[in-house]
Amino acid sequence: MISKKLVDAFNEQINKELFSEYLYLSMAAWFEAENLPGCANFFKVQVQEERFHAMKMYDYVNERGGRVLLKAIDQPEIEFKSALEIFEKAYGHEQLVTSLINNLMEVAIEEKDHATKSFLNWFIDEQVEEEASMDAIVGKFKMIGGNGHGMLMIDNDLSQRVFTPPTV
Numbered sequence: 001m002i003s004k005k006l007v008d009a010f011n012e013q014i015n016k017e018l019f020s021e022y023l024y025l026s027m028a029a030w031f032e033a034e035n036l037p038g039c040a041n042f043f044k045v046q047v048q049e050e051r052f053h054a055m056k057m058y059d060y061v062n063e064r065g066g067r068v069l070l071k072a073i074d075q076p077e078i079e080f081k082s083a084l085e086i087f088e089k090a091y092g093h094e095q096l097v098t099s100l101i102n103n104l105m106e107v108a109i110e111e112k113d114h115a116t117k118s119f120l121n122w123f124i125d126e127q128v129e130e131e132a133s134m135d136a137i138v139g140k141f142k143m144i145g146g147n148g149h150g151m152l153m154i155d156n157d158l159s160q161r162v163f164t165p166p167t168v
């Protein structure tokens with residue numbers, strides 16, 4: 001059985017993962033309106049990743065005999081200035097999520113819950129990838145410096161992304 005303190009911490013993190021999903025859907029919507037369908041596709045795949053993260057935690061809490069309690073999801077930002085700004089914000093958001101996952105791990109350590117520590121290791125590794133993928137695209141947008149041709153090339157690249165449920 002999982003402790004109440006950990007269940008509360010997981011419920012908080014499930015909310016943050018669902019907020020991430022909503023934030024990235026808002027970013028996708030901005031790209032749709034800007035006629036950059038590849039960038040929109042990238043974020044729509046990211047939406048699926050975030051739902052996967054939330055559901056992985058949801059299933060784990062249930063499996064350990066805890067009760068999932070959903071909270072209200074915050075309003076995400078809806079207006080942005082540029083593609084670069086969006087990817088910088090997404091990178092910053094992933095850094096925040098990494099710190100939240102680290103805090104969750106701290107609670108599991110305090111509670112001496114070894115099963116939860118093992119479960120959370122997957123998220124610790126996943127965050128390395130999440131940050132790296134956003135950071136790499138920030139670098140590309142900086143490199144092209146607003147050049148239209150470069151923008152179309154990046155957009156075309158990002159149109160190739162597909163959602164593959166991570167192997168667990």
Ligand code: FEO
Pocket residue numbers: 017020049050053094097130
């Ligand atoms: Fe669920 Fe992008 O971290």
